[in-house]
Amino acid sequence: MNRREAVTRVAWILGGTFSAPTLQAMSRWEELATKGKLQPQAGSFLTETQQAIVARVTELIIPKTDTPGALDAGVPDFMEVMLRDCYKKPAQDTFLAGVVDLERKGFLNLPPDQQTTTLKQIETEAQKSTSPTFWLITKELTLLGYFTSEVGVKASFDYQPIPGRFEAIKIKPGQKDFMYGNQA
Amino acid sequence: MNLNIKSEKAQTYDAIVVGSGMTGGWAAKELTEKGLKVLMIERGYELKHVEDYKTAMKDPWEFEHRGKISNVAAEEHYATMYFSAKEGSQHLYTNDKEHPYVQKRPFNWIRAYHTGGKSLLWGKHTYRWNQEDFLANAKQGIGIDWPIRYEDLVPWYSYVEKFVGVSGTPEKLAVLPDSHFLPGMAMTAPELHLKKSVAQKLNRPITIGRVAHLTKAQPQHLAVGRTDCQFRNRCSRGCPYGGYFSSLAATLPAARNTNRLMIVHNAIVKEILLDDKTQKAKGVRVIDQNTMEVREFYAKVIFLNAGTVGSTSILMNSKSARFPNGLGNDSDQLGRNLMDHHLAIGARADIDGFENDYFFGARPGSLYIPRFRNWGNDKRNYLRGFGYQGGATRADWSRGATETGFGGDFKQKMTQPGPWKINLSGFGEVLPNPDNRFYLSDDQKDKWGLPQVVFDADFGENELAMRKDIMNDGAEMLEAAGFKNVVAYDNPVAHMGLGIHEMGTARMGKDPKTSVLNKFNQVHACKNVFVTDGSGMTSASNVNPSLTYMALTARAANHAVEQLKARSL
Numbered sequence: 001m002n003r004r005e006a007v008t009r010v011a012w013i014l015g016g017t018f019s020a021p022t023l024q025a026m027s028r029w030e031e032l033a034t035k036g037k038l039q040p041q042a043g044s045f046l047t048e049t050q051q052a053i054v055a056r057v058t059e060l061i062i063p064k065t066d067t068p069g070a071l072d073a074g075v076p077d078f079m080e081v082m083l084r085d086c087y088k089k090p091a092q093d094t095f096l097a098g099v100v101d102l103e104r105k106g107f108l109n110l111p112p113d114q115q116t117t118t119l120k121q122i123e124t125e126a127q128k129s130t131s132p133t134f135w136l137i138t139k140e141l142t143l144l145g146y147f148t149s150e151v152g153v154k155a156s157f158d159y160q161p162i163p164g165r166f167e168a169i170k171i172k173p174g175q176k177d178f179m180y181g182n183q184a
Numbered sequence: 185m186n187l188n189i190k191s192e193k194a195q196t197y198d199a200i201v202v203g204s205g206m207t208g209g210w211a212a213k214e215l216t217e218k219g220l221k222v223l224m225i226e227r228g229y230e231l232k233h234v235e236d237y238k239t240a241m242k243d244p245w246e247f248e249h250r251g252k253i254s255n256v257a258a259e260e261h262y263a264t265m266y267f268s269a270k271e272g273s274q275h276l277y278t279n280d281k282e283h284p285y286v287q288k289r290p291f292n293w294i295r296a297y298h299t300g301g302k303s304l305l306w307g308k309h310t311y312r313w314n315q316e317d318f319l320a321n322a323k324q325g326i327g328i329d330w331p332i333r334y335e336d337l338v339p340w341y342s343y344v345e346k347f348v349g350v351s352g353t354p355e356k357l358a359v360l361p362d363s364h365f366l367p368g369m370a371m372t373a374p375e376l377h378l379k380k381s382v383a384q385k386l387n388r389p390i391t392i393g394r395v396a397h398l399t400k401a402q403p404q405h406l407a408v409g410r411t412d413c414q415f416r417n418r419c420s421r422g423c424p425y426g427g428y429f430s431s432l433a434a435t436l437p438a439a440r441n442t443n444r445l446m447i448v449h450n451a452i453v454k455e456i457l458l459d460d461k462t463q464k465a466k467g468v469r470v471i472d473q474n475t476m477e478v479r480e481f482y483a484k485v486i487f488l489n490a491g492t493v494g495s496t497s498i499l500m501n502s503k504s505a506r507f508p509n510g511l512g513n514d515s516d517q518l519g520r521n522l523m524d525h526h527l528a529i530g531a532r533a534d535i536d537g538f539e540n541d542y543f544f545g546a547r548p549g550s551l552y553i554p555r556f557r558n559w560g561n562d563k564r565n566y567l568r569g570f571g572y573q574g575g576a577t578r579a580d581w582s583r584g585a586t587e588t589g590f591g592g593d594f595k596q597k598m599t600q601p602g603p604w605k606i607n608l609s610g611f612g613e614v615l616p617n618p619d620n621r622f623y624l625s626d627d628q629k630d631k632w633g634l635p636q637v638v639f640d641a642d643f644g645e646n647e648l649a650m651r652k653d654i655m656n657d658g659a660e661m662l663e664a665a666g667f668k669n670v671v672a673y674d675n676p677v678a679h680m681g682l683g684i685h686e687m688g689t690a691r692m693g694k695d696p697k698t699s700v701l702n703k704f705n706q707v708h709a710c711k712n713v714f715v716t717d718g719s720g721m722t723s724a725s726n727v728n729p730s731l732t733y734m735a736l737t738a739r740a741a742n743h744a745v746e747q748l749k750a751r752s753l
Binding site for chain 1: 239241242243244245247248249250251252253254255256270271272369370371372373376414415416417418421539540541542543544545546547578580581582584585586588590591592594595596598599600601602
């Protein structure tokens with residue numbers, strides 16, 4: 001059993017509804033438990049070009065369609081905050097290496113279809129890895145940043161902060177997922 | 185009232201209650217309602233019901249880290265690292281860096297030093313213990329016999345249940361006696377399927393979790409300002425509706441209504457003061473956690489409700505000529521037989537089908553599968569048993585991180601309910617073992633000069649043998665329902681304390697030579713000191729303990745008042 005799987009198991013045990021970034025955090029806690037100390041990071045660690053690459057990648061993951069996209073939800077800034085505050089250096093390094101790799105490939109100058117192709121290649125490569133990759137970190141932070149943002153929640157879900165009851169129901173055609181805002 | 189008045193008379197009460205959480209609230213309610221003037225001493229800061237639940241109404245996007253714990257917070261809250269602290273509730277968990285403890289063997293000591301204590305953070309599962317729970321030690325020659333039986337607690341279970349408000353469904357099972365119930369919560373379609381399959385194929389009952397939520401508030405709940413549960417499942421941020429039971433929402437308002445309750449905050453009880461002449465407790469000495477000022481308060485009777493480790497620590501630190509090893513420690517049992525429930529083990533599965541089934545609302549509870557091992561004719565190679573909590577839900581958007589794909593269609597797909605999945609999570613009984621203990625450090629102190637607690641406890645052979653069954657039986661039930669990708673799991677990092685059901689260390693018993701407390705939770709050798717939280721437990725059962733603590737507290741308070749009236753204390 002690798003560590004990620006171990007951590008996934010813990011998440012299941014303790015309620016079952018932990019999201020991927022929480023698993024990351026729990027993985028970090030596990031290391032904290034064994035090594036005892038964390039060094040908080042500070043400041044942006046991306047150049048302007050790198051920030052533009054990250055922005056482009058997030059918008060390709062969650063593009064603006066008839067509903068808002070990652071940029072509308074402020075995902076790139078959110079990702080930097082999360083990487084700085086909630087991720088440890090190995091994950092930050094993995095993320096940064098991925099951005100640098102895209103920079104080397106001239107990602108921003110590629111036509112949109114080739115940008116998509118590049119990300120698909122990265123995704124395929126990432127699926128072979130057993131440890132967190134640039135792709136996994138980027139994708140889970142993009143999803144978290146978008147699907148818990150105000151524009152993302154309101155455009156995507158049937159948001160019910162005060163449901164008032166619990167009942168088993170049948171699904172309606174085109175049913176959006178209910179969100180209760182209890183993840184925090 | 186000015187608490188700086190120095191005269192002894194002004195600082196004298198009928199009763200002192202140390203701690204404002206689950207059992208402290210009950211002690212204060214019962215003692216004040218029976219006419220006593222009560223001083224409650226809380227070591228942490230003052231937290232006000234409703235107005236101090238600062239995060240309760242926040243939307244997800246209002247949290248900087250969208251609920252995740254930052255590196256800095258994780259370092260400060262190391263004891264909760266595998267538990268439920270999130271951005272919305274982390275401020276209600278005690279900062280472990282400021283309140284350090286020593287782990288000779290690993291222990292998660294999860295605390296909540298503020299008004300309400302852990303009653304704000306508990307899982308709310310509420311079960312009566314059964315007859316066997318109080319008999320098993322004697323039958324099996326484990327530890328010592330309980331000085332009480334299930335029947336002694338029945339009227340007190342009833343009494344506290346009506347005030348607490350317990351939702352559940354009656355099942356008439358000897359292994360899980362029914363409480364007085366408010367309507368039980370609903371099950372989802374796959375859960376009903378599991379219930380039916382497990383009943384038919386394995387003859388095991390499954391019921392809806394019994395949780396301390398108001399599914400239909402009664403007059404006694406409305407009278408203290410509580411209303412029905414709103415199914416938001418944001419409980420750990422504090423509930424502004426009083427939908428679940430906490431001392432803040434329920435027992436403390438009831439006690440305040442008597443005008444006989446006084447609460448002092450930020451006061452860490454250093455020790456209980458003994459009257460040399462009478463050999464009874466006469467009061468407590470406290471340290472203000474902010475100003476370091478030392479004060480004394482006096483009373484005829486003292487209730488320790490500081491949480492298992494907290495209460496026992498106070499007894500240990502209360503040394504005198506009569507009790508050189510800690511108050512009531514003639515038996516050398518203080519700190520021993522530390523128990524918890526072992527967990528972080530069970531089985532999970534994916535569920536095909538049920539695509540047209542869904543649910544509305546965030547249920548703050550789960551299924552419950554009562555103990556079936558070593559029950560009736562079942563006989564295993566270990567003692568005691570376990571139960572499961574768990575349930576089925578549909579995956580949300582976060583499934584997308586590990587699913588292939590991105591882009592517009594992917595985004596659209598994540599807005600729809602995902603596939604069903606199910607989890608069964610076991611909770612096993614831990615046997616009392618005198619070598620599982622904590623003690624006070626000789627050299628390591630906290631910033632108030634009080635000795636740090638040293639934990640030296642772990643699970644034993646009996647617990648480890650039981651864990652194999654917890655995994656296999658969980659998987660067997662999920663397979664009986666035809667669910668797929670069944671995985672039995674055992675979390676290798678689980679250790680004591682994670683259950684936050686720490687029990688024992690000042691056990692009840694008939695014989696003062698082998699126990700600390702008598703059948704009314706009084707210290708054998710100092711009868712005006714009552715300890716009515718988890719520290720008195722003689723064994724641990726496998727079901728959640730809070731209801732039993734509450735029943736014991738109400739019973740002890742009643743006894744204390746009777747004894748005071750009879751001038752026997």
